[in-house]
Amino acid sequence: MEPRRMLIIRTGGLGDSLLLWPAVTAVRRRFPAAHISLMGARARLLPLVCPGGADAAHEGEGSGLHLLMSAQPVLSLEAQRFFGGFDTVVAFSAASDNQLAENLSLCGAAEVHAFLPLPPAGEPRHLADHLLDALRGVDLAREGQTPPLPVTAAAREAAARRLGELGLENRELLAILPGSGSAAKNWDAAHFATMAATLREEGLAPILFEGPADRAAVAETLAHLRPPTPPVLRDDPPLTLSGLFERCRLVIGNDSGPTHLAALLGRPTLVVFGPTDPRRYAPRGARVVVLRAGLPCSPCADEQMHDCPERECLRRVTPAEVLEAARRFL
Known part of the structure; x- marks a missing residue:
């Protein structure tokens, strides 16, 4: 029997959340009439609520989800009704969350599947493929080409307001994303x-984008620029970012959540990779170029990445190389 209501649980950062898009579209192809909900960090999942994607996104924090990972959960009646209201629940959870599937079944979900959130360490398999293949393996996804992520009307309206505030409504925009979730992944600010x-x-009008983890990287980039310095858009939610990136001729950044968003939208996106593995984490999209030095020591383990003072894998990616790639899109 085909599910009428399905819940996909995926927690994590913005990039981790957005890489669920190929899986969501494959589920939609498999069950066109189903109501598909997502749960995790709601703001990060909201761009996936769109035509051809999910129908709703729910906040995991405060929902009772964490209680379902314990041996004897004490859930409110409201939480039991919420989780029990789905025919099928898929959870991408840590190995230690082995109670989750059993407790979801106890809530009343008829079909429950729990999968690891990441491919095994050291396996050069892309995260998006890992998520998609898990759903294919239990016949919840249908083969097909992943479409670009649509931009909603609400996102376009929010972007228009932001650009109107800056007087940039009719300019050819360049998005510069100097930060990421870790300074160890950041290309030199002087290069940005x-x-x-x-x-x-x-002829392009640069805009710097800054999230909570990007303060130092953006400040350093601005320090290397002569006046008039570009405007900085700070802490815009992912839904607004999707509308802003849609208006950009080019996006340049590091291995970060916002570059994943730009790539999924189909925008021309240049991504500088250093210590992380593009085979696992490269942004997915039709117009993405990954630039990296390809040193034998790269990619490396997290502890090595944070302890490496040379950052040679990033230093060897030159502005001339990135500029050449940029001009091919312009």
């Missing part, structure tokens, strides 16, 4: 400043 300055001379 070079890209902004050079491409501004060629």
Whole structure:
């Protein structure tokens, strides 16, 4: 019997959440009439609530989800009704959450599947493929080409307001994303400043994007730029970012959540990779270029990445190389 209501649980950062898109579209192809809900960090999942994607996104924090990972959960009646209201529940959870599937079944879900959130360590398998293949393996996904992530009307309206505030409604925009979730993944701020300055001379209007983890990287980039410095958009939610990136001729960044969003939208996206593995984490999209030095020591383990003072894998990616790639899109 085909499910009428399905819940897919996926927690994690923005990039981890967005890489669920190929899986969501494959589930939609398999069950066109089903109501598909997502649960995790709601703001990070909201861009996936769109035509061809999910129908709703729910916040995992405060939902009782964490209680379902214990041996004897004490759930409110409201939480039991919520989780029990789905025919099928799929959870991408840590190995230690082995109680989750059993407790979801006890809530009343007829079909429950729990999978590891990441491919095994050291396996050069892309995270998006891992998520998609898990659903294919239990006949919840149908083969097909992953479409670009649509931009909703609400996202376009929010982006128009933001650009109107900056007086940039009719400019050719360049998105510069100097930060990421870890400073160890960041290309040199001076290089981002070079890209902004050079491409501004060629007619683009650069904008710097800053999230909570990007303060230092953006400040350092601005310090390398002569006045007038580009505007900075701070802490815009992913839904608004999707509307903003849609208006950009080019996006340049590190291995970060916002670059994943730009790539999924089909925007021309240049991504500098250093210590992390693009085979597992590269942004997915039709117009993505990954730039990396390809040193024998890269990719490396997290502890090595954070302890490496040389950052040679990032230093060897030059502004000239990135500029050449940028001009191929312009």
